[in-house]
Amino acid sequence: MSAESELPPGDRLPIGGTALQCRLAAAAIDLFYANGVQGTTVRQITGACGLTAGALYNHFTSKDYLLYVLVRDIHLTVDREMESTIATAGPGPTEQLGATVRLLVSHTAGHKKRSRVANREFTLLTGPRRQEVRAIRRRIRDRLTEILLAGAEQGTFNLAGGNDLAAATLASATISNMCVHISEWTLENYPIGTPELQDRYAVMALRIAGAELLNGQPEPRSPRA
Amino acid sequence: MSAESELPPGDRLPIGGTALQCRLAAAAIDLFYANGVQGTTVRQITGACGLTAGALYNHFTSKDYLLYVLVRDIHLTVDREMESTIATAGPGPTEQLGATVRLLVSHTAGHKKRSRVANREFTLLTGPRRQEVRAIRRRIRDRLTEILLAGAEQGTFNLAGGNDLAAATLASATISNMCVHISEWTLENYPIGTPELQDRYAVMALRIAGAELLNGQPEPRSPRA
Numbered sequence: 001m002s003a004e005s006e007l008p009p010g011d012r013l014p015i016g017g018t019a020l021q022c023r024l025a026a027a028a029i030d031l032f033y034a035n036g037v038q039g040t041t042v043r044q045i046t047g048a049c050g051l052t053a054g055a056l057y058n059h060f061t062s063k064d065y066l067l068y069v070l071v072r073d074i075h076l077t078v079d080r081e082m083e084s085t086i087a088t089a090g091p092g093p094t095e096q097l098g099a100t101v102r103l104l105v106s107h108t109a110g111h112k113k114r115s116r117v118a119n120r121e122f123t124l125l126t127g128p129r130r131q132e133v134r135a136i137r138r139r140i141r142d143r144l145t146e147i148l149l150a151g152a153e154q155g156t157f158n159l160a161g162g163n164d165l166a167a168a169t170l171a172s173a174t175i176s177n178m179c180v181h182i183s184e185w186t187l188e189n190y191p192i193g194t195p196e197l198q199d200r201y202a203v204m205a206l207r208i209a210g211a212e213l214l215n216g217q218p219e220p221r222s223p224r225a
Numbered sequence: 226m227s228a229e230s231e232l233p234p235g236d237r238l239p240i241g242g243t244a245l246q247c248r249l250a251a252a253a254i255d256l257f258y259a260n261g262v263q264g265t266t267v268r269q270i271t272g273a274c275g276l277t278a279g280a281l282y283n284h285f286t287s288k289d290y291l292l293y294v295l296v297r298d299i300h301l302t303v304d305r306e307m308e309s310t311i312a313t314a315g316p317g318p319t320e321q322l323g324a325t326v327r328l329l330v331s332h333t334a335g336h337k338k339r340s341r342v343a344n345r346e347f348t349l350l351t352g353p354r355r356q357e358v359r360a361i362r363r364r365i366r367d368r369l370t371e372i373l374l375a376g377a378e379q380g381t382f383n384l385a386g387g388n389d390l391a392a393a394t395l396a397s398a399t400i401s402n403m404c405v406h407i408s409e410w411t412l413e414n415y416p417i418g419t420p421e422l423q424d425r426y427a428v429m430a431l432r433i434a435g436a437e438l439l440n441g442q443p444e445p446r447s448p449r450a
Contacts, residue, residue, distance in 0.1 A: 173406070173410055204396075208433065
């Protein structure tokens with residue numbers, strides 16, 4: 001089976017799912033990643049788990065519902081971890097920003113398949129499901145914006161264009177997009193591993209924020225997520 | 226008609242197209258942007274120009290071919306302008322990077338619809354057409370990587386993770402992605418105009434590159450693209 005199914009319990013999808021739901025979810029992530037949601041059949045998902053096509057409906061009401069649960073729970077996982085990461089990083093915006101970027105990179109580089117599925121396929125969701133996921137995405141971006149704005153107001157950061165909400169929003173969009181994008185371009189056997197990518201992205205994020213850095217070569221050293 | 230059809234001749238699509246091809250192309254961009262390629266019919270494209278559905282085939286062999294020509298020419302336009310922008314920016318990597326980012330932002334913020342269509346829908350292309358567009362995209366990214374690497378080697382830039390090709394490639398991917406992403410998130414009536422966005426993105430790009438900047442508040446002032 002795939003690497004997705006070998007994750008520790010806290011990383012498994014869906015949140016609070018049964019063992020069989022997690023196996024089906026892991027198979028679905030692999031298939032959605034490789035072939036897209038529209039290119040994946042229920043039969044392929046259940047077949048990867050040694051089950052008949054009809055077995056899916058004992059665990060998820062439809063392929064669309066499975067996609068919704070997966071995308072929602074991937075976003076919820078990031079949002080919850082972000083909340084606790086910020087809470088434990090201490091009060092300094094520099095430490096909070098570094099820790100947050102390390103967390104995002106650990107998801108996008110470390111869980112590349114689920115990250116790509118969540119960020120690419122969420123546009124297939126419709127109605128209230130789509131609104132729900134958009135609200136979580138907005139919350140994630142807002143957490144980053146708050147850190148940037150706090151740092152700007154304290155004089156720790158120096159944002160491009162001014163230390164106001166518009167500049168914090170722009171920097172937040174740039175930094176979160178930069179992290180999300182990792183799942184789009186890193187090759188399967190990309191030579192730079194996740195811990196090194198966390199370091200480099202934390203440096204780039206702090207530079208974007210205009211953080212006060214020593215001799216132009218910042219080396220933010222917060223605990224690795 | 227749409228703003229796309231009111232562009233100056235040098236900005237019209239397809240490159241070297243007839244007046245009617247340009248009208249059809251402008252209508253197609255608007256529709257592809259609003260509804261996606263798969264949600265757009267030939268009848269809608271021709272209808273927007275006051276023509277019957279069959280009229281398209283006098284000008285483009287199919288909807289797929291029209292998409293290919295549009296995506297190719299949008300990329301070619303950026304690539305050609307990038308080449309001349311770099312050539313006229315002078316030999317300094319700082320000036321070259323600033324001018325290049327301003328150019329990219331002028332395309333992604335100033336021609337938001339075509340930029341979004343090109344960057345979102347190019348994945349629908351298949352076979353040699355896809356390879357051709359991927360090669361142009363790679364060339365665009367390589368131009369940026371070369372500037373970053375030259376700056377790193379000259380000591381003008383200080384890249385995250387080291388002044389080598391891997392770090393230049395990472396910074397290049399981050400910067401180009403940051404510019405491309407503008408077409409995804411700026412709202413129709415976004416309060417920050419294109420010239421101001423050009424300034425802010427140039428600042429962020431130079432920071433990502435670790436350019437030597439005065440008192441932490443860089444204000445790169447190259448001519449606006």
